[in-house]
Amino acid sequence: xxKTQGLGYWYQDKDQPLFQDINxxxxxxxxxxILGHSGTGKTTFLSLIAGLDKPKAGDILLDDRxxxxxxxxxxxxxxxxxxxxxxxxxxxxxPLNNLLTAMAITGAEHAGDKDFALKTLNDLGIGADxxxxxxxxxxxxxQQRVAIARTMACDAQLVVADxxxxxxxxxxxxxxxxxxQRIAHDRQKCVIxxxxxxxxxxxxxxxxxxxxxxxxxxx
Numbered sequence: 001x002x003k004t005q006g007l008g009y010w011y012q013d014k015d016q017p018l019f020q021d022i023n024x025x026x027x028x029x030x031x032x033x034i035l036g037h038s039g040t041g042k043t044t045f046l047s048l049i050a051g052l053d054k055p056k057a058g059d060i061l062l063d064d065r066x067x068x069x070x071x072x073x074x075x076x077x078x079x080x081x082x083x084x085x086x087x088x089x090x091x092x093x094x095p096l097n098n099l100l101t102a103m104a105i106t107g108a109e110h111a112g113d114k115d116f117a118l119k120t121l122n123d124l125g126i127g128a129d130x131x132x133x134x135x136x137x138x139x140x141x142x143q144q145r146v147a148i149a150r151t152m153a154c155d156a157q158l159v160v161a162d163x164x165x166x167x168x169x170x171x172x173x174x175x176x177x178x179x180x181q182r183i184a185h186d187r188q189k190c191v192i193x194x195x196x197x198x199x200x201x202x203x204x205x206x207x208x209x210x211x212x213x214x215x216x217x218x219x
Contacts, residue, residue, distance in 0.1 A: 001063060001190050002026040002049065002158060008057030009044055018044055019213045020057065028157055031184040031191040033201035035218075036210035043162055045210065046194045050082050050160045051075040062158070077106055081151035083161035087143045089135045095121055095146040096131040099153045108154045120153045121146065124179060141172030148179050152187065159183055161193045165200055177203045 007022040018041030026032055026049075036042040047053045049060060051072040060067045067075050082088075089098050099117040103110060110116040121131045124145040126138075135143055144164060151159045161180065165173040177200055184191040184205070193204060201207045207218040 001028050003061045003064075004049070004058065005061065006058035007045075007048065007055050007060065009041065009048065009053075010056055014056070017056075017213060019210065019215070022058070022215055024208070024215060026158075026190050026192060028190045029184060029188045030206060031181055031204040032193065033204040033207045034192065034194045034210060034215075035196065035198065035201050035207060036194075037196065040210045041213075042194045042210045046160055046162050046192070049158075049192065050080055052082075079156050080158045080160060081154050081156040083144075083147050083151055083159065083164050085163040085166045087135075087147045089143060089146060089150075091134075091136050093135065094132045095126050095135055095138070095149070098135060098146060099150055102150045103153050106154045106156070110153065117153055120149045124149045124152075125175075140167050141169070141175070144168060144172070144176055145179070148176065148183070152183060157189050159189050159191045161191070163195055164193060165195065165197065173197075173200065180204075 004022050004024045008017050008020040010017040034042045034045060048055050051067060062070060062079055090101060093101065096117055099120060118128060118131055126142060126145055126149065130138060130142065135146060165176055168176060180191050180193060183189050195201055208215045209218055
């Protein structure tokens with residue numbers, strides 16, 4: 001589904017890249033973890049595959065089409081859903097309206113379908129009583145579940161998550177990772193998670209460590 005070809009990125013000095021000549025493949029129905037210490041470039045890598053930034057070298061292909069041809073705006077709108085550590089919900093809205101708004105913006109198949117949105121939330125433990133509250137009145141774990149539900153309600157086959165469990169306790173972390181696995185396996189999406197937590201990474205189907213400017217697959 002998603003491929004990187006000779007991918008490289010640096011800030012000012014080309015001779016000091018964060019990473020270089022990266023060739024990876026990510027498939028639907030699978031979950032992937034990207035591990036690495038702070039400053040290694042794992043969040044930068046995520047921003048590239050999410051279409052939030054452009055690589056300095058190489059290319060990224062979705063179904064053998066370069067993101068350059070697809071266009072980053074179209075790619076972000078239709079092909080990728082992003083789950084941030086800080087949730088990035090519309091804080092003045094309810095969970096229900098967060099989903100309905102995202103579905104409308106992306107032109108999702110179920111845009112405008114309130115019952116579908118409520119069911120998606122309920123499947124993640126956000127019942128009807130919580131679905132109509134302001135999201136600021138929900139716990140951190142509940143807000144993260146709303147953010148995940150938003151990705152499920154939209155049609156993008158690629159889901160990328162930046163430290164999605166960084167603000168959660170152990171119980172909520174376990175639940176969130178289980179949901180990502182369901183998104184990958186049951187909904188046949190490609191899930192890529194950036195994390196610094198080995199326990200989180202170990203629950204994914206594939207693990208890569210970014211170190212010394214290269215990605216190494218962990219067995």
